[in-house]
Amino acid sequence: MLGIDIVKNARIESALSRFGVHFLNKVYTTSEINLYKNNTQFLCGRFASKEACIKACFMAFSIKSYLKDFEILKAQNGMPILNILNQEIKDIFLKNHLKAFVSISHEKEYTVAVCYITKEEVIC
Ligand SMILES: CC(C)(COP(=O)(O)OP(=O)(O)OC[C@H]1O[C@@H](n2cnc3c(N)ncnc32)[C@H](O)[C@@H]1OP(=O)(O)O)[C@@H](O)C(=O)NCCC(=O)NCCS
Numbered sequence: 001m002l003g004i005d006i007v008k009n010a011r012i013e014s015a016l017s018r019f020g021v022h023f024l025n026k027v028y029t030t031s032e033i034n035l036y037k038n039n040t041q042f043l044c045g046r047f048a049s050k051e052a053c054i055k056a057c058f059m060a061f062s063i064k065s066y067l068k069d070f071e072i073l074k075a076q077n078g079m080p081i082l083n084i085l086n087q088e089i090k091d092i093f094l095k096n097h098l099k100a101f102v103s104i105s106h107e108k109e110y111t112v113a114v115c116y117i118t119k120e121e122v123i124c
Pocket residue numbers: 041042045046074076077078079080103104105106107
């Protein structure tokens with residue numbers, strides 16, 4: 001199952017400049033905020049990824065989820081690491097041996113992200 005989202009970078013920049021820390025706290029987890037280091041591109045990628053995860057989970061399980069149900073950190077090699085924080089979704093993943101991944105790409109004006117849900121066996 002796939003979910004996709006595209007973000008206009010200016011929208012995130014505008015929300016950040018208008019609402020500052022309130023915007024950050026509404027959308028991002030503490031770990032994401034700690035990784036952001038004034039890099040708005042990082043926030044755009046996380047926003048698009050969270051929306052993509054929400055779509056993928058709704059399509060796969062008909063569950064409504066929210067931006068802070070998903071946390072996207074960064075591996076040492078730059079690869080995004082998705083943590084699912086919603087217990088109901090976590091349980092479904094565990095029970096059905098599912099894994100989810102996100103992939104992000106940036107351009108000057110837009111950022112896209114996809115979320116891919118698959119069975120664990122397919123990956124190994
Ligand atoms: C991944 C890579 C193709 C990015 O391509 P790009 O066209 O320059 O940039 P894009 O905007 O399309 O992609 C950037 C996103 O790719 C993702 N990315 C970075 N490194 C990645 C990796 N190793 N695997 C998967 N995704 C990666 C990140 O999510 C990044 O966005 P973010 O910084 O907001 O999280 C490029 O960085 C690459 O080839 N990296 C090789 C990985 C590597 O060995 N890096 C050495 C550092 S240890």
